[in-house]
Amino acid sequence: MLPSFCSSQHGALSLLRGMVCTALQPGLAPAASEGLGAWTQHRTATKKAGGTAKQSVGSHPKHLGMKMFDGELAFPGMILLRQRGTKFHPGQNVGIGRDHTIFATNVGTVRVTTGQGPGGKERRYINVEPLPEVLAAAAANAKAAAASASPNRSTSLKLHESLVVEELVKRRAQVKRAILRGSVPLEPALYFNLPRNPDGTLSWLERTRPRINYAQNPAPVAPAKP
Numbered sequence: 001m002l003p004s005f006c007s008s009q010h011g012a013l014s015l016l017r018g019m020v021c022t023a024l025q026p027g028l029a030p031a032a033s034e035g036l037g038a039w040t041q042h043r044t045a046t047k048k049a050g051g052t053a054k055q056s057v058g059s060h061p062k063h064l065g066m067k068m069f070d071g072e073l074a075f076p077g078m079i080l081l082r083q084r085g086t087k088f089h090p091g092q093n094v095g096i097g098r099d100h101t102i103f104a105t106n107v108g109t110v111r112v113t114t115g116q117g118p119g120g121k122e123r124r125y126i127n128v129e130p131l132p133e134v135l136a137a138a139a140a141n142a143k144a145a146a147a148s149a150s151p152n153r154s155t156s157l158k159l160h161e162s163l164v165v166e167e168l169v170k171r172r173a174q175v176k177r178a179i180l181r182g183s184v185p186l187e188p189a190l191y192f193n194l195p196r197n198p199d200g201t202l203s204w205l206e207r208t209r210p211r212i213n214y215a216q217n218p219a220p221v222a223p224a225k226p
């Protein structure tokens with residue numbers, strides 16, 4: 001059973017923060033979370049950089065640049081930056097490929113920081129900060145395991161954090177498959193609070209309303225006014 005922090009969605013920034021409680025409890029539907037907030041950054045156009053000067057047919061774009069900005073939600077394997085060289089260096093919970101592509105290795109929010117490198121030069125680092133809800137859930141599970149009488153249960157905080165992350169990744173895959181099947185509302189509906197009916201269905205989507213077959217159930221006739 002998850003701790004009481006699950007009942008509060010204060011500070012939610014993404015789908016994951018609204019689902020972190022239901023992800024570990026089977027049989028519960030994902031709840032809509034708070035909005036993503038006002039973005040201050042924007043993605044500029046990527047120039048088609050090829051190998052020839054005339055940009056011929058054989059010239060292919062490299063798609064360089066930032067793919068996810070500071071504050072966005074990242075899952076393991078998501079590409080955060082494509083670059084030539086190391087203009088940005090890998091920080092915490094990220095990896096770097098042979099072509100200097102930086103990708104996420106944990107669930108969390110993207111953070112771009114600066115620090116001193118060799119020779120006192122300033123370096124820019126890309127990090128992925130774990131979500132506070134994930135850390136709190138891992139700490140609660142580790143505490144419960146430590147209080148348990150079973151000596152075989154591990155109390156490692158890092159192990160419990162990885163288990164929570166794996167469960168959230170599985171939950172995200174389930175949501176994505178449901179979106180592709182069309183059995184849940186469109187993806188933006190999972191990120192913002194929307195009006196709901198008393199039974200929990202969204203009130204603004206026609207697909208959530210019951211379809212009435214008027215051939216079998218004719219519409220009721222309004223009583224005549226006296």
